[in-house]
Amino acid sequence: MRFSALKILKEGLTGNRGWAPHWRDPAPKPEYDAVIIGGGGHGLSTAYYLAKNHGMTNIAVLEKGYLGGGNVGRNTTIVRANYGLPGNSEFYSHSLELWEGLEQDLNYNVMHSQRGIINLFHSDGSRDAAARRANAMVNQGDDAILLDRDGVRKLLPYLNYDQERFPIRGGLYHPRGGTARHDAVAWGYARGADQRGVDLIQNCEVTGIDIEAGKVVGVQTSRGVIKARKVGMVVAGRSGQVAAMAGMRLPIESHVLQAFVTEGLKPCVDHVVTFGMGHFYISQSDKGGLVFGGDIDFYASYAQRGNLPTAEHVIEAGVTLMPMIGKAKLLRSWGGIMDMSPDGSPIIDRTDIDGLFVNTGWCYGGFKAVPASGWCMAHLMATGQPHEVATRYRLDRFETGRGLMDEEGTGAQHNLH
Amino acid sequence: MRIDCPLCGPRDRREFTYQGDALALDRPDPEAGFGVWNDYLHNRDNPAGPTRELWYHDSGCTAWLVVTRDTVTHEVHRVELARDVKEAGK
Numbered sequence: 001m002r003f004s005a006l007k008i009l010k011e012g013l014t015g016n017r018g019w020a021p022h023w024r025d026p027a028p029k030p031e032y033d034a035v036i037i038g039g040g041g042h043g044l045s046t047a048y049y050l051a052k053n054h055g056m057t058n059i060a061v062l063e064k065g066y067l068g069g070g071n072v073g074r075n076t077t078i079v080r081a082n083y084g085l086p087g088n089s090e091f092y093s094h095s096l097e098l099w100e101g102l103e104q105d106l107n108y109n110v111m112h113s114q115r116g117i118i119n120l121f122h123s124d125g126s127r128d129a130a131a132r133r134a135n136a137m138v139n140q141g142d143d144a145i146l147l148d149r150d151g152v153r154k155l156l157p158y159l160n161y162d163q164e165r166f167p168i169r170g171g172l173y174h175p176r177g178g179t180a181r182h183d184a185v186a187w188g189y190a191r192g193a194d195q196r197g198v199d200l201i202q203n204c205e206v207t208g209i210d211i212e213a214g215k216v217v218g219v220q221t222s223r224g225v226i227k228a229r230k231v232g233m234v235v236a237g238r239s240g241q242v243a244a245m246a247g248m249r250l251p252i253e254s255h256v257l258q259a260f261v262t263e264g265l266k267p268c269v270d271h272v273v274t275f276g277m278g279h280f281y282i283s284q285s286d287k288g289g290l291v292f293g294g295d296i297d298f299y300a301s302y303a304q305r306g307n308l309p310t311a312e313h314v315i316e317a318g319v320t321l322m323p324m325i326g327k328a329k330l331l332r333s334w335g336g337i338m339d340m341s342p343d344g345s346p347i348i349d350r351t352d353i354d355g356l357f358v359n360t361g362w363c364y365g366g367f368k369a370v371p372a373s374g375w376c377m378a379h380l381m382a383t384g385q386p387h388e389v390a391t392r393y394r395l396d397r398f399e400t401g402r403g404l405m406d407e408e409g410t411g412a413q414h415n416l417h
Numbered sequence: 418m419r420i421d422c423p424l425c426g427p428r429d430r431r432e433f434t435y436q437g438d439a440l441a442l443d444r445p446d447p448e449a450g451f452g453v454w455n456d457y458l459h460n461r462d463n464p465a466g467p468t469r470e471l472w473y474h475d476s477g478c479t480a481w482l483v484v485t486r487d488t489v490t491h492e493v494h495r496v497e498l499a500r501d502v503k504e505a506g507k
Contacts, residue, residue, distance in 0.1 A: 238465075239463075240461065240462065240463030240464070240465075241463075241465060244462075249456065249460040249461065249462060249463075250460060250461070250463070251455075251459035251460050251461070252461060252463055253437070253438070253461050253463055254463055254465075254488070298434075298435050299435040299470070299486075300435075300438075300463070300468060300470065300488050301488050301491065302465040302488045302489045303488070303489055303490065303491055307418050307430060307491070309429075309430055309431045342458075342459050398455060398458070398459040399451055399452070399455035399459070400451075413458065413459075414437050414438075414459070414461070415435065415436065415437050
C-alpha cells in the first residue's frame, strides 16, 4: 500500500475500507542473520537501513513492549544540526539531510516542519560562543544566522525583553531546524522495514545474550531462543541492563528528563525557542499544545517521571522568558529515561564480543539522531566498519581519553552534562 | 523526594546535590591501570532498583552522604554520613 493524495481521495469516497495494517505481526523465526534489540526510533531505523542500504532482510527487531513505546514517544520532537565539535558536527549534519528526504523515502508523513530554531544569548560571552558555533555550523555546510536583539524581536515579539537578569541580546537562528511528529517517525521506519521483509516482533523481551568463545550466537527471549550471529543493542534508557546480559558495564548512567505540554492554543509560537541560561525550551505542536522542557532532574532514575523541583524550575524559566504562557493550563507532564554518557556524546561501536554491537549514550538528544543513528548502526552491523560520519563514536574513548566530544566544555565525567 | 539527613533530619531534595554512584568512595590505587580507572571513573552498574549514591547537603550542613535509593520508585531507603561509611570500610 502506497500513500498518496489520490489514495486518500479514493478511500474518502469509498468509506475508508481499503486501509491495511502498516506492518505484519509475525512470530519469531528460530534464526536470523541479525537481530536488533529495541523497537524504538533508533532500532527501527537501523532495521530499515540494514534492509534498504545493505540488502539484509532476514533480520528481526525484538521489542519488549510495543513499537515506539519508549523514548521515541516521549521526547519533545526537535530536529536540528547545531553541534560544534568534529564528530557530532558531521553526524548531525548527515542526520538533518536524511530528515529532509525522509517523508519521500518512507512514503510516510512524519510532519517534518523546518520552522527554525533560535538559541537565545544574554551576554557578550554567550554571544561569542553562539558566533563560534554558528561558524562551525556554516563550515559544516549547514545554516546559521546570528541575530541581534532587534532581529530576535522581529521573529519572537512575545518574549519579555525587559527582564534584567538575562536580558536578550540576540540569538543563533538555525532555519533548517524544526520539529517532526515523533510517533510517525517510528511508524514510518517500522512500515518501511516491514515492507522489506524485516520481522518486527513485539512483546518479546530479551532475557539473555548467548555468547560462545567470544562470539555472539543468539539471544534468549520471552518468546524462545533466537539464533543470530549479529546482535545490535539499541535500547537507550535500558542500555545498562541489556549490556549486563553480555557481561558488560557501560559508561552510562540513566537519568530522567521531564517534558510538559499545555492545553491546545491558537498558533502563537512559530519556532523552536531555547533559553539555555534558564534551562527552558519550547515549541508548539501542530495540535496547538505548547511543548516545553528543561534540564534533566540530575539524579539516576528509571522512573519515567520526575520530581517537582525541576518542574518548578522549568516553568519559572518559561514564565520569565515569555510571561504569556503563564495563562496557559498545563495538560500533562512526563519523563523519559536518558542514557547519559560521561562526555555528553553518543556511542555507536563494536564491543569486545564478536558480532555484538552497541548503540547508546544519546543523552537528551536522541530524537534528531534517529535517521543517522540507524544509517550508521546499519553500516557498522553490515560491514563491520564504522560509517564515515560516526567514526568518533567509539566506546573506548573514555578509557583512552582520545577523541572525547564534550560540547559543553565541562569535562568528560558523569553528572556534568 | 525527601532525604533524611543524619545531622539535619528530613529535608527537601532541593537542599541536596546528587554526586554520582557511591563507588567514588573506593578510589583505586594510582598505579592500578587504565582498566581499573576506567571502571572507577566511567563504567557504571546503573541498576534499575536499589542503588548507593553520594549526595551533598550543600544548602544544609554540607555533609557528604551515602544514600541508598531506588531508581525506579525514587524511594529513599537509607541515609548515612559518607565519613562513617568510609571509616567503617564498607
